[in-house]
Amino acid sequence: MPATPVLIVGAGPVGQLAALLLSRHGIASRLVDRRSEPSTAPKAHAVNPRTLEICDSVGVPAARLRAAGASANDAGWVRFVGTLAGPEFGVLPYERQDDNALAHTPFPLTNIPQPKFEAALAEAIAADRNIVFTRGVACSGLVEGASGVTATLETEGGSTTTLDCSYVIAADGAGSTLRDMLGIAMDGPASLQHYVMIHFEADLRALTDARPGVLYFLFDPKTGGVFIAYDRAGTWVLMHPYDPDAETRESFDDARCRKLIEAAVGATPPPLQIRNISPWTMSAQVAERYRQGRVFLAGDAAHRFPPTGGLGLNTGAVDAQNLAWKLAAVLKGEAGEALLDTYEIERRPVAQVNSEQSLANAGKLFDLLFALHGTDPARTEKHYAAMETASRPPAELAAAVEAQRPHFDSFNLQLGYRYASVATIGAPDLAAACDVDISNYEPSWDAGAHVPHRWVVHKSARVSLLSLLPPDRFTLLAGPAGAAWRAAADATGTGALTAESDFSDIETDWSRLTGLPADGALLVRPDRHIACRFDKAVNDPADFLKRQMAQILAR
Known part of the structure; x- marks a missing residue:
């Protein structure tokens, strides 16, 4: 070797x-x-x-x-604006960053x-x-x-x-x-849209304190693109669309990029320093x-x-x-x-x-652009000007903004993916598993699913069940009457934890949680996906576990 x-x-x-x-x-x-x-x-x-x-x-x-x-308050919103200082046409929450997410993960998303x-x-x-x-x-x-x-x-x-x-x-x-x-x-598709990324440093808090956010989509037809606020006090990026057939990378020099930033801000910006200018292609x-x-x-x-x-x-x-x-x-x-x-x-x-899903999200943003700008390019600025001065966004614009919500709430894509292969025994059909509501995460204890996060008591401390599953070995989770499975795990060198003994769920019991009897068990892979479910006792648990492990590990 x-x-x-x-x-x-x-x-x-x-x-x-x-x-x-x-x-x-x-x-x-x-x-x-x-x-x-x-x-x-x-x-x-x-x-x-x-x-x-x-x-x-x-x-x-x-x-x-x-x-x-960034704090959830700073980075918890997506705003649809004319310019950074201009009118706002809509706002949506950005992902699950608040304490409500703690029901499903010990660590909410961060920016x-x-x-x-x-x-x-x-x-x-x-x-x-x-x-x-x-x-x-x-x-x-x-x-x-x-x-x-x-x-x-x-x-x-x-x-x-x-x-x-x-x-x-x-x-x-x-x-x-x-x-x-x-x-x-x-x-x-290899080439959906072309952008130039303009990375700059500037303190734009004075312009955004009343409207904090992580993404500001810019719909003034004289500018366009999106601001990404990595840190409102310092680190920003302007993603500006461009046509490589009509413009060269070299045309985006420091002076031009400053003008683009100023136009996108919509007001005289504070001192800024451009750090990087780089073209990229969306695919x-x-x-x-x-x-x-x-x-x-x-x-x-x-x-x-x-x-x-x-x-x-x-x-x-x-x-x-x-x-x-x-x-x-x-x-x-x-x-x-x-x-x-x-x-x-x-x-x-x-x-x-x-x-x-990422491609679908991009398509819905284009739909929003049509709602803002209209379908006639010759009348775009006039259409936008009417939107800008309206007392409230028209119904079609409000609907187009609301349609973006799943784009910024992909909780189920983040947590609900599952596997079906020879390394997961009895996993549901993958085609059905992938046909998902991208936002609505329903924890699953099926084979192939990731073990759901649960708050449990372990050695008198409140911890996530996930923290008890080491990333370097298989772990058998046995029900409270699963002593035979625990012994089988010990005999085969597999890590094991017994419900109600090594850990206790704070809110419910083993059977209600997993759908397994008290003498059932779950075999969990090192990546915390459920390899198989044992829903009944067997005559020789050690031999049965050994054979299941052999199948999973292709040996």
Whole structure:
């Protein structure tokens, strides 16, 4: 076996989380990134509950991440405005950030600029002896052999070296070099809209204190785009649409971008400093396959979504969680190679749903533009001017704003995804499972579902049930009369917890909660998804559990 078990290419959030998750299983990795310094562009900002739960499980405290993000009061609203200082045509809440979310997660969504998020992960990586992290190194070649992969690594100075590893995780972003190297195509539209991202620093609190928010969609036809308020006191981005056939990237110089910002603000702004100007293209694509031999795509390398939904980074985080425990099980000889096939089987359908929803969200925003501007471009400004001076938004505009609500409330997409593969025994049909109301999350204890968060009493403390499920092993949750299952778990080296003994639900009992009898049990995977349900006693629980585990682990 090669000395390096896993090479991870790309040190964004997904690559870093993959390294930390592997380390929890005792698996060493080499993490490389072509950039010599971390990116300072704010990029993603929404870190959802599931991603926070994953972070907390690998020693990056979710409470610390939430404290570093914007407050729910600052980042709890989406506003539809003419300009930042102009009229407001509607407002919607942004995701579930209040205490009501605590019924379903210990960590409500937070808004934190991606550089801050990455820095918190990098701090944990620096303290982890299982991870060797090197910047300024790109992967320029892969050659797969019978027992591993030889990767060619190239420094910024042009020197090259080779590294032998067992597996490779390609987490090198939307423009993945490794994906192209492997010849893996993307399904879906590659070019939906073009934008220039203008990252600037300015204190715009005086203009927004009365209307705090995280997103300000701009509908004055003389400007357009959206403001993202990462920190109203300092960090902002203006996403401005442009036509690459009529305008060049070079035309968006500092002077022009300042004028665009001033027009979008709609008033004389305070002093501002432009940090970065970068064009990008909106797409909605999912890789046709996630695996080629010993190389796996993860994160944006596997899927590219419109930003309308905040699902990209978070989908990638769960990719890392799903893949890490499976790689670890195979590398430690606990599972067969076929287990790795379930990574694509389980994660690609989730990415497809998230891509389609992100695309639908973008389409509804275009509908809103039509409601604001009318269908006749020659009369757009006149139509908008009438809207601007109206005492209240017309009915069609109010309806178009209300139609955006699911875009900013994807709670079920964040928490309700489930899997159906040979690594989940008795899971419901995936097609039905993916046909979801994106906002209405109904906790499920079915096979394939993620164990729901519950507040339980454990050792006299109120904790989330999720915190009792370690990310590095299977755990058997036994009912209060499940002593035989508990003994079977002990006999097979599986972790176990018994209801009413090791933990007690604060609000209800085991059977009402899970739908299982008192002598039933649940087998939970390291990624906290339910592998199977045991709804009755069997003659030889240890042998039965052993056989179920063998099926799940493809051995």
